[in-house]
């Protein structure tokens with residue numbers, strides 16, 4: 468069980484629902500709920516520890532049509548849905564028979580997270596971070612971002628009436644800059660890559676106590692939002708776990724929390740705790756976790772990212788070692804694909820399922836293909852691919868490869884000729 472005893476030191480108690488303490492993932496040291504992210508004993512990352520009440524399927528099914536139906540499993544107050552937030556989640560789980568046929572997988576599903584308010588899975592983590600930050604007394608929502616997080620933070624802050632401070636690498640895709648700027652928070656482009664921007668954010672977080680950097684000083688709460696992907700997949704499959712799931716990896720947080728979400732559902736008796744395998748997907752141009760996996764290492768050596776999959780371009784992934792743990796424990800793997808394969812992955816998903824994913828989705832599809840071709844993914848097991856972002860934000864990835872077949876005069880004959888009829 469994930470239950471823990473209440474924190475020993477008598478700190479302020481915040482209403483964060485079932486959350487009871489922050490616990491170090493390395494040494495287990497516990498502290499009261501607060502805006503902390505690193506263990507004072509060993510500098511290990513802190514994680515939310517819970518004491519769950521009785522959670523029943525019927526109550527979840529009767530809940531809000533958003534991630535808040537799982538509020539009893541998240542570090543948020545029970546009245547979370549009464550505060551303005553973007554209320555993401557409950558995106559489609561799509562049966563993908565045509566993509567399955569193309570890949571040689573019999574039983575394939577696509578979790579289509581392009582359907583979130585700002586068109587990526589980041590709305591999930593930001594909604595939880597905002598809800599927790601409100602309880603912890605913050606008034607400004609901030610982040611360093613590779614793009615999608617910038618959108619989600621700026622939108623959630625706008626809706627909540629909060630100020631936002633968003634830091635992005637200056638090389639970011641134009642679409643992701645504009646789709647952040649439109650919410651009119653404070654957006655700053657920083658000369659440097661994501662890892663530089665992240666370091667800057669960590670420095671600022673220690674100097675501005677009212678700024679909640681969602682993925683820095685409130686990261687333990689933020690990260691829990693990714694569990695909702697696993698909860699939804701299990702609920703949408705009819706309250707059971709899939710046999711395999713392929714998850715894109717940037718910092719690695721999403722993958723570790725998808726694993727945690729499946730595990731919790733099993734422990735709470737919401738699903739049969741059947742075995743599942745978790746696979747990680749990276750772009751070769753930023754594949755530090757895949758490289759460590761293939762070398763049999765437990766530590767992840769940082770790299771300098773060079774890939775069109777910018778939303779996954781984190782060269783020093785904070786959760787890298789925990790990704791390695793999760794994939795090895797569940798019998799999965801981490802694999803990586805070239806930018807060329809990423810574009811092919813985007814086009815394959817679009818052509819077979821009518822879903823236009825961003826580069827991260829191309830990474831997931833292309834990695835699934837490679838995992839099958841190399842015999843790592845079982846083509847007979849029920850498989851879910853996480854498609855985490857929308858292709859409209861990364862048009863440049865496909866722009867010079869696709870377009871109209873021809874430009875014709877407005878005549879039926881010209882159309883038939885152009886189509887070769």
Ligand SMILES: *Cc1c(COP(=O)(O)O)cnc(C)c1O
Nearest residue numbers: 615717718719720721827855856
């Ligand atoms: C951020 C992001 C991810 C992965 O996030 P991590 O939790 O940092 O591994 C995956 N897909 C998209 C589209 C993202 O924006």
Ligand SMILES: [Zn+2]
Nearest residue numbers: 491494506509
């Ligand atoms: Zn510790």
